[in-house]
Amino acid sequence: MKNTILKKFHNIFILYFVSILIVLAVSVYSLMHLFETATQKQLLSYGQIALDSDVLYINTITNSVKDIFDSISFDSQISKLLNYESIQASDLYLGLQRLRTYADSNVFIDSIYIYNRSDDTIYVSSPNALEAVYSPSDFYDEGASDLMEHYSAYKNMQPIFRRIEVTYPDESVSSYVSFIRYNTLKPTNHSDVVMINVKLDIFSQLLSSVPENNNRLLLFADSAGWYEVIAGSRASYSEHTIETVLQKLNEGSFDIRLEDKHYIVCSQRVMSSAIHIVLIADESTMSTITQAKGYSHSLMLLALLFAVCIIATISVIKRIIRINALHKSTMANLQKEKLELSFENKRRQILVYFHGNSSEEISDNDMADLCGLIGHENNASLRTVLILLSINSYHSKISLRYERVKDRNVLKYDICKTAEEVMSGFQVVCSTFDDNENCFFVVQKMEDQCGLIEALANVSNFIKEKYSVTATIFVSADTEFSKLPSSYAELSKHLPYKTLYEPGSIITSDMLDAREMFTCSIPDVLSRRLSQNILQLNVAMAILDLKEILEIISKGSYKSFQLNLFQLVVDLDDVLSKLQVNNGIEKTIYIDVLLYNLTSFETLDSIYKAFEAVILQAEQIVMQNKNSHQANIITQMQDIIRNNYFMKDFSIVIVSEQIGMNASYLGKLFKRSTGLTFIEFLHEERMAAACNLLETTDMKIVEIVSTVGYSDVPYFYKLFKKVNGCTPMSYRQKH
Template sequence: MKFLLKSPRKTLFAKMLLTLTITVTVLIIGLSSLLYRNFFTTSLDNINRMNTSILSQTSYSMKYLDTMVSKFTNTVIMSPNTSILLYNQENDMYTLGEALRNLDNLTLPHDYVYSVYTINLALNRITSTETGNFYTKENFYDQDIVNLLQTMNKDTFTEMPIPRKISKTQAFTASEATNVYTYIMPDNPDTNPSSRTATVINVKASVLRDLIASLNAKMADSSNEIIVIDSKGTIVNHTSENLFLHSVGQEPYIQTLLAANQNSGSFKTKLGGQDYQVTYVSSDKPKWKFISLTSYTSFIGKVDTIKTSTIWICLIILGLGLFFSFFISRSLYIPVGKLVKTVKEHVATAHPKDHQANDIYFLQDVFKEMITKNNEWETKQREQIAPLKNKWLQDLLLGIRYVDQKEMKARQKELDIHLNMNGQLRLLLLRLDNYRFFLNQYDEKDRWLLKFGITNIVNEIVSEIYKLETIYLENDQLMLLLEINPSEKAETTEATLKKLIEITQNAVKQYLKLSFSATLSIPVDSYLQLNESYSDTSALSSYRIIAGHGSILTPAFRSTINETLISFPESKAKILLDSLKLGHLDKAKEAYDEFISLLTGTTYENLLSSIMQLSFMLRTTFNTILENHEFQKSDQFKLASRNIEQFETIEEIHEAFSSIFTEIIRVMEQNKNSKHNSIITRITQIVEEQYRDKNLNLRLIADEFQMSNVYLGKLFKEATGKSVSEYITDVRMNHIKHLLDNSNLSTKQILEQCGLEETNYFYTIFKKRHGVSLSQYKLEKNKP
């Protein structure tokens, strides 16, 4: 009999355990497969999105460079120096040389310009700022441009820029070619090719290449490759200079790109037996395609790692699930078994006379034990309800979960939600201020405790008037779900909540030393509208960037926003860049303030895109400074390298730009001083080497530097306190004194060796310098 009672219970227990095991195993396998597939898709989407963003930045930078070159070209064409070099038929080398030096000075502030040519085939005269010399078309070192000018027709003049290589033949030494983009501005395309006149601007291709290398460095894996091709499939830029002008038009993926009608897109291809993801963006002017090649191995490895990790985690979960399911099943089975055993023992040992009294006490003990176990079970359930309720409300808010009315009623009771989810509701979104400081200052446990503390303060104050539920969201967000009396006016609700929020903000600042901003949604009539309301409220909270920390944004704030798209203030941006180039920090900051003021009242997206565009212009114009290793170690670089979206207020953005402006001008001033010091040192060397030359003067030295003698003289005097002629005289007089003291040469011989003539001027200078005449100096020297 005992065996018969015990065996069915064991069989039932085994069936429960087996069913639970199979269910958990199937769920884990299904969820693992879904997780792997979703992670692969997400990784690929992220790669495409990041590549498209970087390619768009590169495309925009090239358009901006093209615009700058166009403006510079107009400046060159309108310059009188260009007219002299192109059309002056008299070969007055003094006039032409001065014009060429002035044209070279015009190009100096524009770092992206490699050289400027003026070509007049009818006069057979070509000039180049690269060498500072004059050429005929037969001996010009860049024969490619001569051939281009003679062979191009009217249509091809519009296809600018032209990617080319220029052989460096300066100082009669050949070296590697320079990659450039050439803009040819003919005086009249219809002119006879053999007598054409044109201005040619050669722009450094390295400007775009450096930018591509900089942006490519942001990629997580070095296997990513960025290529720029023209409409014929020729590489016009690449991180490797050797591939410049290399034709890839026969590659299948390039043919697919050239045939594509869309401006951007992505697809998979095979290169060298490996899978690559191709992402591309097209530009209208110039008609180039910007391509990113990302090897699948760069992210498949991570996916496979996740796959392996997932398998191990699933196996661990399966093992733990079996372990706990065994003990849970036992815990469910043991009380029943004990109860049956107790009843059996009681029946076996009870005396018939005491049977009735024993039954009463026995049942009392059984029910006490059952109540104790039930209380323990309910306590465990309550501990699990809070995170389950938060996750369920979070999914409802984010639109991850759809809930019908029947499930809503069941969930409200199960999760202890006291709000009327079919009544009027409002969202109150709280966002922690200075969140990056919050992350750096506290560890994960402290951050959770502080968020919990904020929630308790908010609940204590706001719940005095409104029923609410708190929802913990990711990052810097906390959400309050409020139940509103439908008869209460919206203005009254907003005024009441504003007072409650201000009280809460003061309490949080006092007790937790933290600050938060709040955003209130419009009323909704049902829980079904919560996801849409959350999206709208989250978008409105972005305007904290304008309102500042500790702000309270209500739906009424939208009326202050100008929804009309404000165009990018390009004129103010140009003034800003020009002021920085000239080293005028105050004017640069003033231009920046005017730039921001023109965007006042615009939408968050409009403001952000304009600031990002200004940031791109800064990086393009001052790429050499901003990518400098020393600058990257500075605090300014840390500010500049942060994404604009990570700034919480406009004041933080102002501070970042101000620091960058200051650093740019500091580096420029440092480079300028270094360049000036180099020039001064070289002038002193020239004087020391050539002081014997009677014709040595400021003009000859200026010609050697190919600079204006007025500018060079001013630069030298500011640095040394003497004019160049005074310095030449000092050097000569020092050498004269040395020869007088250490040789038996005559005065005439000494003066000839020192580049002076025996004139009254010399004797006057000598007496003024030494306090005695030359004859007296010799007498004193010869005294025993």
């Protein structure tokens, strides 16, 4: 009986133990399945959020390109490059300057091409271009030249991915995304074309969903199977994996198992829905959240071992706590990214208000939205002052530290906050920065204008000491808060004036208005003196004259400064051409490079140094070629005299015309080199020829006189006797 009871108890215990194991196994399996599903959804959500920030940057770049296209379309100077069959030099200069301004105004844009089909010319603003004007056959970017001539296969603003081989400033092959715009109303392949090129590297620098040294892949792709890698480890993904993923692009975000690996795939349409941006990531490298999966089998084994069930439970609880901490950390990072995106969105909305129509006041609704963004009371009539801080230059170390666009924005944000702290005595309504090197502040008007200027001087000195950054500060006149777009447009229009002021200057609207009313011109006396000093190779005095001219023309309006600067270039080109002609030198001093680079000079000192370099180059070339060239000129003159001495009207003027140099200069050079004047050498040659004819022929003396180039017989007799000591008849009798 006892054995029967023990046996029954033993069977019940085994059944209970097995039941417990089955329940635990099912529970653990269910929990692991739920955990797996939740993790997949979380990873997809994480990947999509990370991709959203990249899409924002891509849309920002695309919108920037579209804005540049729109600006170029309505620019009168650029229209002359597009629509005119022939263009004046001044219009060409202004057009190229405007083109360079558009290219430099946006950090995303690498280069801009304009193809004028009427005169078959390509105008270029590019760091890889040696010149600004090309014919299609000579253009270094052959692919762009062919594309602009035969654009029918592409739509306006359709992204075109291509590679360019360049040789300047270094030989390299770069990948670009190009956008074109043409007139759709014209027949196919008959419109002028504007092309804007964005380096593919700019996307790699901006996009943050694929950190460095991370086994993920970010690429552009379309539904036809084409793709272009932007960032990530291409070698870690087989061609089959990528092709399989691209076939499922229309499914949006999904996970897929391929080649014994689990991949997370997120995609969105970008660039006007023309292409997809796709993020592919191995689940094991997607996030620290996935570390929990590595312990799933261990948890299963621990759960199945009933003897250590409590320990397994405790371990699971600890692991869940750790996972939750990691999850919170990850979500905190995502929240930080969201805040950054929110700030960027807020900044861009403020910029939209300030870039709005300057001729109209902000509407009541827009005013309410703006005040909500900046957290300020809605008061359209509030009197404010707009302050624009334009960065001139960075210290080399700072420039390297903030090389990326994102880092540069962080620096400008810090400058804004620092300026607010220094100006704590003033009511700063709002502050922000644009995509260029400009920060701006809106300050409530105070009676103490001098105090504001003093505070701004402290701001300039503080950011120079703290960040090694020099900046020029522009101060508007006080205006109503609702009219700030007009003040912003006015200050932005006057930004080029920082070229005429010392870095770190504070420029008020009154100073700008006074400058606009004042027009300067180059004094004729100085212009002539500069030309004379250059022609006489008095370089030291020429450079002093140049400095004086730049100081004079820099005191007027920026427009008059540009015109005078262009006139100075033209005058310098003329005098350098004369200098080379007078010295018998082929044209080796090219002023075109200086003319093209004038738009890139940001300070008056850099402009002065550029002109100084041209003058010093001219002096060096003349001095290097002077000795050997003068000897060649003398030999050439002697050959011309020996071949033409018999001409009755032969003179140094004829020689100068054949050589192409100034007659007076040739006369002085001949005398200095041979010790004889031109006439003395000519008489020697004629007398030698006359003596030869007297010795070897029976020609009459009158005929000999005419043959050797004289028309006055008595003068010939007198000169012959002076040279030979006897008359021509006596000379013939003796010889």
